[in-house]
Amino acid sequence: MGLRFRHLCRAACAAAATFVLACCASAPVPQVKAESSSAQAMRHIPLALGQTSTGATPLEQPLPVYPPALRALHKPPQEIEARLVVDAQGQVGEVRVMGEAQADPSRRQFIDAVREAAMRWTFVPWRTRQWAADANGDAHSVGDHAQPFEVGYLFRFAMNGDAPVVQARAMSP
Numbered sequence: 001m002g003l004r005f006r007h008l009c010r011a012a013c014a015a016a017a018t019f020v021l022a023c024c025a026s027a028p029v030p031q032v033k034a035e036s037s038s039a040q041a042m043r044h045i046p047l048a049l050g051q052t053s054t055g056a057t058p059l060e061q062p063l064p065v066y067p068p069a070l071r072a073l074h075k076p077p078q079e080i081e082a083r084l085v086v087d088a089q090g091q092v093g094e095v096r097v098m099g100e101a102q103a104d105p106s107r108r109q110f111i112d113a114v115r116e117a118a119m120r121w122t123f124v125p126w127r128t129r130q131w132a133a134d135a136n137g138d139a140h141s142v143g144d145h146a147q148p149f150e151v152g153y154l155f156r157f158a159m160n161g162d163a164p165v166v167q168a169r170a171m172s173p
Helices: 002-026 105-118
Strands: 051-054 058-060 078-086 092-097 126-133 139-147 149-160 163-170
Touching (some): 105 149
16 A cells, blocks of 8 residues: 555656746747847747746846037937847847937937946856756756847936936836
8 A cells, every 4th residue: 555655646746846947948938039130020039848947037137328529419318129148158248229320429429338338247147958858757957058149128318407317117018
């Protein structure tokens, strides 16, 4: 009876572990993208059965500086959409700005401010782990990889009287 009970407990644990891992695999991961491709809308990352994902969260995010030469002009609020390409170590390696080629000289100053600040941003590296169950139903890690990812941010520059206001927020998928 004891051996049979132990076997049933292991089978139940294995089924529960498979269910938990399946739930994790279907959970969306906001604001990250698996491959580094052209600036497209973000989507959640599909994970395989038994795969989990962690990280890709900001650590350091110094805000851009409102361009000093433009403060006295009291320009209307400016919004800059940027895609940050983050390497496997969590460092921003590239900043892609929508419409940069067509930007006028004053808008280019805002873009330069975004790029200068965002290149100093750091993130918790994005890691995927693969889990598998052995013959006894015990889960074991069979792979652990840090991966590059992309994330979109919207930077907003405005003047509040004579005080510059700069904001940054992650863009929704």
